[in-house]
Amino acid sequence: MQISKVQPVFKLELNHKVTPNIVTVAKYDGTHPCLTASAGYDKIIIHHPHGGVVSGRAQRSQAHGEISELNLSQAVIALAAGPLRPDSGRDMLLIGSPSQILAYDVHDNSDLFFKEAQDGVNVIITGTFGKYLDNLAIVGGNSSVQGLNWQGDEVFWNVVGGKVCSMITFDFDKDGENELLIGCEDSYIRVLKNNQFMTELAETGPVICLTPVTDVKFAYGLANGTIGIYEEGIRLWRVKSKQNTISLQWSGESLACCWENGRIDWREGHSGRVLRRVQLRSAAAAMLLVDYRSEGTPDLVCVSDRGEVLGYPPYQETTGFVSSKTLPSEEDRQAITELFNRKQALMVELQHYEANAASGSTSLEVAERPATSMPTNTRLQVAVTASPEEGCLELAIATNNETIVRAALVLAEGMFETGETLARHPAPAQLRSLLHAPLRPPRDVPVDVHIKALVGYADSEQFHIFELTKQLPRFSMYTLAPKTITSTKHGSHVTFRITERVQRICMWINQNFILEEDVELESEDAKELHVNFICLRDRSRLEMGFKADGQVKINTTDIRLAGDLVQSLAVFLNLADLQSVAHFPDAEKKLRDEMDNASDVGEMRSRLAAETAERAQLITALLPAAQDAAAYDLNAKSLQRSRDVERRAFGGMSRASCNTRTSCGFAQKPSHYFATGF
Structure with a gap:
């Protein structure tokens, strides 16, 4: 790995703290880029170094002459910008709060639209995809995505399986139209084409970063510190870090990775090898690829949480990590x-x-x-078997001779509750040439298990390291049920019809399940297949029946498992469309209960909104009366002060006694009584 020091081409200070992941760059006047970021709970700062002072609601900051501040009444969750209006080349600022979306024209100081987001706001991007040719504001919520045009009208809406963490528009299938790639909290990358999901890519953690690389490649980052690149739906490579990534950008010919601790890596696109690295003085807040200097070449703009902004040129323009003048290919x-x-x-x-x-x-x-x-013929052997008694998979690590396995390190993403590494080191008295390690995959996804074992003799002081990789199939936590167990009658199933030979179905089962013996037909003329499995996690049943007429029935109480099985079989058989009928009474009842709860919440929200409006109307009506009462109270207090002065003037006598005294020579009230309102 060659690492060099990279000097920034520009540097500036915002003199404001920046909220991580809520930063964007926009051209509000259509020409000059402005850095826009969240600087607190409800404050947005706009840096305009090229002139064009922002006016209107934004006020000039006292801490920096090139920064304007925009104060809102709600928390800022997400920021985005883009040319939404088709009749204008200027960017519009999109501000997402926990339940609302505001499209604001900074240049004209006007609102394009103000929209309620019933499902919340997590991510906002702008772009075009599918049949929608105009720029849209695409909003990702807690369980849905929706597209809004420049007038705030909802163009499309779709349900997503989990909370949306990241989104990009990308030509995934190379048909000339962009698809919407959605990274979700449930560890899936979903591809939305027009208004239908065309594929799902399973990962091992919430997908928090997505960025396009080339026409057929895109990069991703997970919340567990994993980054990697996909090409046409196939993962090329991935690496793991202890830090979480803030942003990924394809700069020149390398993938730039910005981590939470302020480290920035430039990596090779085909292998992930680090080419160079820099470290910010504080934690990172954002990394953007924009032409902030207006020179025609995009720079890598890195922003720290303390307001430091550094700009780095693309990879092909800075080759300082290569010492020779003639650069090798x-x-x-x-x-x-x-x-x-x-x-x-x-x-x-x-x-x-x-x-x-x-x-x-x-x-x-x-x-x-x-x-x-060490004997030259020493080999490390690895096998995985199901252990129904323990409810897990048993990983067996053994040698082929008298040497022993002193210790083993098992690495697998998302496999272990305490982390991603399991260490096994038996006591000296228990050293053998065979070592066992339990595996419990929490989800039905393929997992690569990396094994590093120390092999030697029992009395050795130095050991040899053997490394192997074992891939667990997608449905590894399901084992064949004994033939003595009868079929269950729970009524939950999914049915569909395919036109495929049963031999191909056997191949799919053997590839996606861990079996002691491969599933085979009883005879060559057999055209039907029935297999029963038991889940090692909860002892639930899975039954699959394939009939001669192509009818397939999958019996399981887990609706997610049924969907995974159908999708896996469709991918294996290369089926573009597959119609199925699902019947899951328990899941349907749970869905109805959730819908009833959502309906009750909606009614409560409407009632609270109506009561709030009624209270606001009452306050508006009572405000003039309160002002009159305040004015009357002031007059009453003034009158009381006059009375006190009068009492002191007449020695504490009351007004009545003054009016009845004729011996004092007063034939009528003194003139000052009229002045005080008597």
Whole structure:
């Protein structure tokens, strides 16, 4: 790995703290880019270094002369910008609050629309996809996505299986039209074409970052620190980090990764190898690919949470990590790296052979055997079997000779509750050539299990490291049920019809399940197949029947499992369309209960809104009366003060006593009584 210091091409300070992941760049006047970010609970800052001072609601910041502040009455959840109006080339600012969306024209200081978001707001982007040719404001909520035009009208709406964490528009199937890629909290990347989901890509954590790479590639980032690249729906590579990614951008010829702790990596697109790296002075808030200098070339604009903004040029323009003047090609550098790795492996193997030769013949005593000796035919063997008694999969790691497995490290994403690594190191008295490790995949997705084992003799001081990778099939947590168990009658099932040979169905079952023996037909002329499985997680039943006329029936109480089975079989058989009929009474009842609860919540919200409007109308009506009462109270207090002055003037006598006193020479009221209102 070659890492070099990269100097930024520009640097500035916003003098405001920036909320992570709520940053965008827009051209509000159609020409000059402005950095817009959330600087607190309900405050937005707009940096306009190229002039064009923002006016209207935005007020000039006292902390920075090139920044204007826009104060709102609600929390800022998401920001986006784009040319929504078809008759204007200027960008409009989209502001998402927990339950509302505001489209604001910063240049003209006017609102395009104000929309209630019943399902909440998590992500907002702008773009076109499918049959929608105009720019739309695409809003991702807690369980749905919707598209709004520049007038605020809902153009499309669709349900998503989980909370939306990220979205991009991308030509996934290379048909000339963009599809909507949605990263969800339930660890799926869903592809929405027009108003139908065309595919799902299962991952091992919430998908928080998506970015296009080339015409057929896109990059993704997960909440567990994993990043990678897909090409035409096939994952090319992925790497894991202890930090979570903030943003991914394809800059020049490399993938730029911005992490939470402020580290920025440039990685090769085909392997993920780090080319160079820089570190910000504080945690990162955002990373954008924009032409902020207006020079025709987009820069990588990195923003920290303390308001520091750094701009880095694209990869092909800065080659400081290469020392020679004549730059080698990518193929030459890759060949050199492979040869170097091969050299290191051969050197280690040569050391092993020399150590074994020095140990003499195989009849030497244990005391004469070197610490690094190892039989040349030593192999590490790995097998996975189902353990119904323990309710898990049993991973067996063994050697093929008298050597023992001193310790094993099992790495698998999303597999273990305490993390992604399981270490097994038996006590010295329990060392054997066989080591077991339990595996419990929580979800029905394919998982790559990486195994690193220390192998040697029981009295060895140094051990050899063996590395293997074992892939668990998608439905590995289901094992064949004994033939003595009768079929269940729960009534939950899904049925569909296919035109495919039963032999192909057997191939699909053998590839997607872990079986002691492959499923085979009883005879070559058999045209029907019935298989029963037991789930190792909860001992639930799964029954699948394939009839000669193509009718398929899957009996299970888990509606998600039924959907996964149908989708997996359709992908294996390369079926574009498959009509199915599902009957799940328990799931339907639960759905109806949730809909009733949602209806009650909606009614309560409407009633509260009506009561709030009634109270506001009452307050508006009572406000003039309150003002009159306040004015009357002031007059009453003034009158009381006059009376107090009068009492002090007449020695504490009351007004009545003053009027009845004729011996004092007052034939009538003094003139000052009229002045005080008597």
